[in-house]
Amino acid sequence: MSTDENSWSFTEDGTLYSKKFEDTYFMEGCGLEESREIFVQGNRIAGRLEQENQLVIGETGFGTGLNFLAAWDTWRKSSQTCRLIFFTCELYPLEQELQRQALGPYDELAELAKTLLERLPKAKQGFHLIDFEEGQVQLLLMFGDVKETFSECSLRADAWFLDGFAPSGNPEMWNDDVFRLLANHSREGTTLATFTAAGFVRRGLMQAGFAMEKVPGFAGKRHRLNGKFEPGTRRFAKLELPWYVLKQQVPQLEPLIIGAGIAGTSLAREFSKKGIASQILDLSSQVAQGASGNRRGMIMPLFTQHGNHQEMLTVCGAEYSLRLLQDLGIESEPHVYELDDKCENSQLYENAEKRHGSAYVHGEEKFPFAKQALYMQQSAVINPVEVCEAFLRDSQAQLIQADVVDIQREGEVWQVELADGQNLSTDTLIIAAGTKTRALIEKIYGESILNLSSLRGQVAHIKGEELSAFTDLPNMYGEKYLLRDGEDFLLGATYQEDDEDPNLRANDFAELAKALKDLLPDLEGELELTEGRTAFRCKSKDYLPVVGPMPDLEYFRETYGGNKRTHAASRLPEAEYMPGLFVASGFGSRGFTTAPLCARMLVEEIIHGHSFFPNDFRRHLHPAKFTIRELRRS
Template sequence: MKISNAIIDWKAKSPHSNQYEDIYFNPEEGIEESLYTFLETNMIGGLFSKIRQQNIIIAETGFGTGLNFLLTASLWLQNSPQKSKLKYISVEKFPLSSSDLQKALEQWPEFKELSQAILKQYPLPQAGFHTFKINHSNIELLLMFGDAAESYSRLNAKVDAWYLDGFAPSKNPDMWSPALFREMARLSKPDTTFSTFTAAGIVKRGLRDVGFDVRKQKGFGRKREMLVGTFVENKAPKAIDKPWFELPASKKPEEVMIVGGGLSGCSTARALAERGVKVTLIEQENQLATGGSGNPQGALYAKLPVKQTTQGELHLSGFLYSVNMLKRIDPEESFWSQCGVMQLATSDKELARQNNLIEQETYPQELVSLKSAEELSEIANTAVNFDGLFFPSAGWVSPRALCDHFVDHPNISVVQQQVEELSFAEGHWRLATQSGEFLSASHLIICNAEMANQFSQTDHLPLKTIRGQVSITQAKPTNNKLNSVVCGDGYISPAQNQQYCFGATYDLQGKERNITQEDHESNLEKLGKVLPDIHADLASESNDLQGRTAFRCSTPDYMPIVGPAPVQDEFIETFAQLRKDRKWRFENAEAEHHPNLYVNTGHGSKGLITCPISAELLASMICDEPLPLPKDVIDAINPARFIIKKLIKQTI
């Protein structure tokens, strides 16, 4: 769905919604009212003080100005639980613009540090899930832009307390719906609490119908009554759609092994290490990021579809997550640059697609806009031959430097070994290495790109390699200093350490790692088509070009493979009826997975935008936390999808 910012009138420093003809907060006693209605009634302080070893998950309907989050996060910091995290989930259909949010947050200077953390990561008005990390990742905010019931229907979490906020049922009846109440019940557990400022009968009856014990109590100030309560049982029958994608139960482990030291493995290691898990990262080469993650520079941007697709949602979510992450971990831009990316329309077909994309207004102008060749030439500081899209928040990253950053953590140990075989016994995975040594841990994640299917447990994964060669050369001291990343049939980034990196070839058949002059000429030809002056500077020394060859690891549907490893034979037996009827309802069918075995591979050339968010997804799965991506997106990258597709097509 298209997201529009809230239309706000400001009345004496208080925001008023034009859509709902209602105020966001009490202008005189906003903090006191929120404290009483949500934190005190849900006994949040007591919940924080007694929890030391697990996460606290609070969900809200109506993020608004973020006041409830500020109060909750501030209270959390006062308690400072050492080995747990605050996970705060909220939804907003009409989010405030950044400028309106900043103006609202200025009303509460006591929360200045938290407010600045929100503003630095506050997303563009784009539908979907947006993850913020605050206070060294001790606090996480998952902010969903979209309809409340629909957004929560895509969430995987178990909530401790609900803040039913938002505009009053009389002003916004669509939100206070049976669909929302059903999702609340699905996401609650026994003793999950809720509170809300309203005492409307539709809310009271709706919550009781789905299993909440509901009662009235004194409202704040002059408000006579409000509703509070506790979840008892889910009265709706449990319906599992696509049981083959049900995730196995998990409990946060003490230690994990990861095979593969590229972007996938290193980002996953860091995501787990930040959760207090000890990680052994196993890499067969003598340094990290020697495969597809080892190029000097990679373009950081997402190629957007005209109409939203699951793949497009993954790529855009991953792009926005990676940009926020990089701004947080490397504000000086020492190994990346937010210099913008141009996606040129080098054919009439592509130009028509780009015009259509802009006309649909699916994406905010702050994210992407269509520019003429003249406008792009001014931005790039050199002649650009084509019109195209410009992504101002995109840029380039050094993948190897990013990998080095990821593993620089006391909970991560890097081991140089080549793994030959996997076996599981007595609750532990045992890895036999080429040197004859054995490594062991309760949990194992396979992240070694195209080699991920070398093991018997994962040999069914349909991975393929795509050879690519980049060209590298010294940047001449000319006036044609490139200021942004340019993508056409290939790509080139602004010079790093006085060197240009450009390319890359796309060879589906090539298996050799050698550097060829033919590929250099191909890269130069692509460069000359889009940037004639830069090409003229570099082509004269084509025989002196250096280069690097690597293999992208891809999949048949060009989506990564992220999630628990299925037991192929058991899947075939359990879901065999799909061969005859793809709509068959499997009552009480359970998907069987290898215990504590996960896969993270197949990122192709999109690793900079898909690896960090996939790492966060896997770490959340393994540690039993709310998942940072919508369920349909998670299903689309589930390792079991290929088995199910083959059953439906009767090819297995």
């Protein structure tokens, strides 16, 4: 089996071999024993799992996943009170069947290996957070080379598994740049273990701040290396720009979430997984009555020619959302076709097939509704209300019907005034109110700082008999989408910015009818559409969500504006945020694709003070992004 740059085979005893690196993935015939002795025992993982509340392991090269399975198996045999986080990178991901074959000989890991393979992403780019053991074991898998991925990672390791191919054949994994990256992502006392005893590796790690020692090698080899991070007076690069710094803000009171759509219910669910109860405020007594309330919705990535931030967020978000549906037993209809009847997207579809595992469908004989199409692996059609209801049930959060009229900071808490005169207090307030977010933020700041706008969308409901001439219609998307809704169909949606008209409009139905004719050219006549729904989606100026802590505007302007705008970031102090104030909004038409993952990342930041988002990615979502852009260029 091969990719463009690598190919594989198996040795006689069944050990996976890389032809590119001319090396096996582990020692022939004893890979699990090797992993346990060198990495698990070399870092004293078993004992530390009994002593710590959280243990973070970093690995240089995911490969077959054997080292992760060995660490997970060690956690299984512990008291299971410690949260295990395992972050790793992979430049040459294996096809699942090849990975299954490579792990096949290890019968005692069969259950774990099966679960791992079932949950691994179909996409082979981006960052993917995968939960096991109800979130007590977490795998962050980042596709790319070690420098690219670790440079953007904000996690710090308590233990390192250095397991790239042999230094002689893989110098890109073993050099001073990588060793400095390891140091930047370590704490004082972080341990390290590796199979090699190469002199330049030992010297390079010592230069980076690790105290190294040679210990007896595995299976007859003379030596290998163990180490411990002792930085002394060395200074290392900060992991994040000062205005986007991560800060832990653990709630002491019940978090208050404004908005009961997909963003709000996702946040409540993530808090509940941390053992924290929350309250949700919404104008309605039921969830998903705004933009999240159509009869059908899609989880679907947005593919681009060169893989920008929107593509990465929507692909990784779709993977995460689909796993959530599976975990919660929420029904969905898998896969959506994106249509291209003008053959304008051939290169884009080839890229999506290569990068993310979607299927590029050529020819009308294979797909009768367009000359070509993309069969999207990371996609599904859902009932949005059912998803939000399931998230609310799983969170056990209290949903309160209320109209928020004012928000004030008083002492250590936020006071939220409701229209009925009631006041609610919290030290953790998250505004996830869709198009109402902008007005609520203006109540706090006295000005608009998030560049959010409203998008009006009208959809049409079509009875199944009106399209009875077409059998087995798939869920498909062109200029508009046509989704199966039981025996009927949903057609949508129009797109009007800052149009606040809630009424169904005949001209919008006419626009949808024309779009239906484009999707189904063989449709006889034109349908008269009269039933549907209007909703308002919230989008940001740069079409990316806005998720994170809200800036202390006065501090930002004083610290990062004026003549300080040209100062090097390393010379500037860390940001101050409005204590306990967060936002999750601007998801546009892909809320069910991106909001669950963004909610996870935000709650991790609030509770633990770290993020699983790559740094560059987090900056593009951060609520301070618009303020910083204005200050640094003004």
